[in-house]
Amino acid sequence: MKIGLLGSGSVATTLAAGFLKHGHSVQLGTRDPGKLDEWKAANPGAQVGSFADAAAYGEVLVLAVKGSAAADALRAGGVANLAGKPVLDATNPIADAPPINGVLQYFTSHDDSLMERLQREFPQAQFVKCWNSVGAARMVNPSYEAGRPTMFICGNDPAAKATATKLLDQFGWDAADMGKVEAARAIEPLAMLWCILGFNQNEWTHAFRLLRA
Numbered sequence: 001m002k003i004g005l006l007g008s009g010s011v012a013t014t015l016a017a018g019f020l021k022h023g024h025s026v027q028l029g030t031r032d033p034g035k036l037d038e039w040k041a042a043n044p045g046a047q048v049g050s051f052a053d054a055a056a057y058g059e060v061l062v063l064a065v066k067g068s069a070a071a072d073a074l075r076a077g078g079v080a081n082l083a084g085k086p087v088l089d090a091t092n093p094i095a096d097a098p099p100i101n102g103v104l105q106y107f108t109s110h111d112d113s114l115m116e117r118l119q120r121e122f123p124q125a126q127f128v129k130c131w132n133s134v135g136a137a138r139m140v141n142p143s144y145e146a147g148r149p150t151m152f153i154c155g156n157d158p159a160a161k162a163t164a165t166k167l168l169d170q171f172g173w174d175a176a177d178m179g180k181v182e183a184a185r186a187i188e189p190l191a192m193l194w195c196i197l198g199f200n201q202n203e204w205t206h207a208f209r210l211l212r213a
Contacts, residue, residue, distance in 0.1 A: 004029060004058020006051050006073045010136040012064035013039050013092055016101075018140035019043060022170045029054025029077065047131040055081035060088065060163060061125075066115050068107065073121055083124035086160035088167070089115050092191040095123040096187050102199035104192045112174035113184035119156070126160035128153055129179065132166070133190035135198075140206060148174045150205035152190065154183035176210050 005012045008030035020043055026034045028059060029051035047057070051212045055061060055077030063210045065073045070091045074082065093114035095105040108114055119127045128151050131139055142149060151173040155161050165175040178187060190208065199201040 001025075002057055002059045003027075003062060003118070004056070004060070005055035005062045006054055007062075008032070008036055009064065009066075011131070011139070012062070015062055015064060015090070015131065016046060017043055021140070021168075021209055026105055027054045027057040029073075031076075036117075038202055049138050051076035052078045052081060056133040058085065058213050060086045060167070062088045062090060063118075064090045064131075067091045070114060070118060071121060074118065077095060077183075079122065079124060082122055085125060086157070086163045087118075087122075087125045087127045088130040088164055089118065089127050091115075092132050094191075096162050099195070102115055104195055106189070106192070108185075108188070113186035113188050115154075115188070116181050119181050125179050126155065126157035128155035128157075128160050128164040129184045129187050130164050133185035133186060135193050135194075138205060139171065139205055144207065144209075146209060148172060148175050148209075150210040152176050152178050152183075152187045152208070152210075154178045154181060155188055161178045164171055166174075174210075183185075 001024050002150045005016050006029045010194045018206050019026050027047040093106045093108040095107045107162050113130050153175050168175045
């Protein structure tokens, strides 16, 4: 598949390398293409361009920027370039304020989520919350003695979630569909829970797993 990634940080570049590993073609969108020269040289076949370039290129888009910059990145990508496409949303609404006893602060409430805000502003896109509850180092084919970890997803479009599930399977994850966009109110705070071990115990390699009876 042709994957367009909006972002140039560790999440975007890690996922992009994972897509290349699994035979997909990739273009990263960034405001500063030059900052990715070294990464591009280490990842033959990857393309780098503007947000609009990447959004137009991808059959599937991945949103991997700071949560507070998510809407701006999508606007720069262009509304027409988002229309009808799955947008795998790896963002979290992390506020600029520091954590409190290891607990991140969010700029959303319990009755809303960042992905809901994005879905309202960009109704043409098919958002799927994905890859937001684990660190970049474990996003692509992580290995755990206990087995495959679980990635909780949600979104309004069944076909977009099916695409996300297929890609997650390639990346070594079991997808757990939690329903429609409102479920992001519960999934986005998983990043808060994940980070507590990191901030308080310097443990950054864990992941969640859903067990069913």
